[in-house]
Amino acid sequence: MRRKSITNRIALMLVTIVVLFAMTGCGGGNPSGNTEPGKILSQTEDEITIVDQAGREVTVPKKIESIALSYRVAIRFLLNLDQGDKIKGIGKSEPFLEELQPSLADCVNVGQGVADIEAVAELDPDVFFHKASDTETLDALDKIGVPAVGIEIETPEDMMTALDLMGKVCGAEEKAQTLINYYNEQLAEIEELTSEISEKDKKTAIVMGTSIGKVADGSMLQGEMLKRAGAINCADGMQATELWPTAGAEQIFEWNPDYIFITGSESAVYDAEDILQDKTWSEITAVKSGDVYVMPAEKDSWEFPGLVSILGIDYMIHTMYPELLSDEELEDKVNELYELSYGRTFERDELGY
Numbered sequence: 001m002r003r004k005s006i007t008n009r010i011a012l013m014l015v016t017i018v019v020l021f022a023m024t025g026c027g028g029g030n031p032s033g034n035t036e037p038g039k040i041l042s043q044t045e046d047e048i049t050i051v052d053q054a055g056r057e058v059t060v061p062k063k064i065e066s067i068a069l070s071y072r073v074a075i076r077f078l079l080n081l082d083q084g085d086k087i088k089g090i091g092k093s094e095p096f097l098e099e100l101q102p103s104l105a106d107c108v109n110v111g112q113g114v115a116d117i118e119a120v121a122e123l124d125p126d127v128f129f130h131k132a133s134d135t136e137t138l139d140a141l142d143k144i145g146v147p148a149v150g151i152e153i154e155t156p157e158d159m160m161t162a163l164d165l166m167g168k169v170c171g172a173e174e175k176a177q178t179l180i181n182y183y184n185e186q187l188a189e190i191e192e193l194t195s196e197i198s199e200k201d202k203k204t205a206i207v208m209g210t211s212i213g214k215v216a217d218g219s220m221l222q223g224e225m226l227k228r229a230g231a232i233n234c235a236d237g238m239q240a241t242e243l244w245p246t247a248g249a250e251q252i253f254e255w256n257p258d259y260i261f262i263t264g265s266e267s268a269v270y271d272a273e274d275i276l277q278d279k280t281w282s283e284i285t286a287v288k289s290g291d292v293y294v295m296p297a298e299k300d301s302w303e304f305p306g307l308v309s310i311l312g313i314d315y316m317i318h319t320m321y322p323e324l325l326s327d328e329e330l331e332d333k334v335n336e337l338y339e340l341s342y343g344r345t346f347e348r349d350e351l352g353y
Contacts (some may be wrong), residue, residue, distance in 0.1 A: 054132035110123060
């Protein structure tokens with residue numbers, strides 16, 4: 001049988017940790033050489049073997065009844081796929097997510113960001129979703145008998161691949177395809193809409209991170225959102241050595257952006273007023289015109305990886321080019337996406353946008 005006793009699993013876990021420190025990458029390989037994420041390599045009545053976004057072959061039960069994850073951003077994907085009731089272990093939830101799926105409040109803590117392997121072993125889920133870049137954890141979980149699927153959701157293309165992969169793993173392929181089609185259709189509409197903006201009329205903009213001076217470069221989702229919204233990302237060419245690379249105030253003054261968007265992350269230590277009321281920033285075009293904004297929505301960030309990122313792009317377009325997307329049109333798009341994603345809509349003050 002696939003299941004091992006908890007005692008054996010914990011013992012194996014301890015051995016695995018020692019082995020991984022000495023020799024990484026020894027598990028979760030891809031003997032077939034097929035690295036196409038979401039590719040089903042084989043299936044039986046009880047199991048399927050699929051390629052994850054780390055290029056690993058993972059065998060999971062055909063019928064998934066319990067899911068765990070410490071990669072918080074993936075919770076929304078599972079709720080979008082109507083899999084919320086199967087989530088049994090998480091690291092951290094949010095009030096908004098618990099409003100959508102109350103059972104999240106009762107989930108076992110399996111580590112926030114970094115998986116607590118012992119807690120995962122004790123919970124013994126049918127599948128564990130985790131960030132594809134952390135292959136050490138993925139392989140360690142596989143070695144104790146917990147199928148671990150790596151996902152990557154930093155770009156729109158990666159997000160749609162993740163939806164497809166998670167849909168196949170969870171038996172929700174039809175819903176996944178519906179969401180993928182919708183997202184891609186919205187991106188196509190946005191591309192058509194912003195094609196009307198001439199190069200000379202494009203606004204310059206930045207998205208700042210959790211502290212002043214940190215910015216989204218061209219490799220980050222927020223930088224991609226600016227580009228798709230028809231703006232020139234001043235930080236596009238930065239050579240990032242960290243997430244939210246530090247440009248510094250002096251560089252931002254030199255860029256002199258027309259618009260400044262600020263992450264809506266709960267970790268942000270400042271807000272728009274801190275910039276608008278700071279005399280040292282007063283000569284920047286965005287500050288002079290009052291065009292400094294915290295990204296909505298207060299309860300469900302639209303710059304967060306996921307389907308709602310399309311609303312983040314819509315919001316940027318509405319803010320920088322209101323003639324292209326009116327307030328009423330933005331509200332229609334918000335209602336449409338939430339109805340499709342979660343089966344319900346929200347009043348503007350409920351979401352906070």
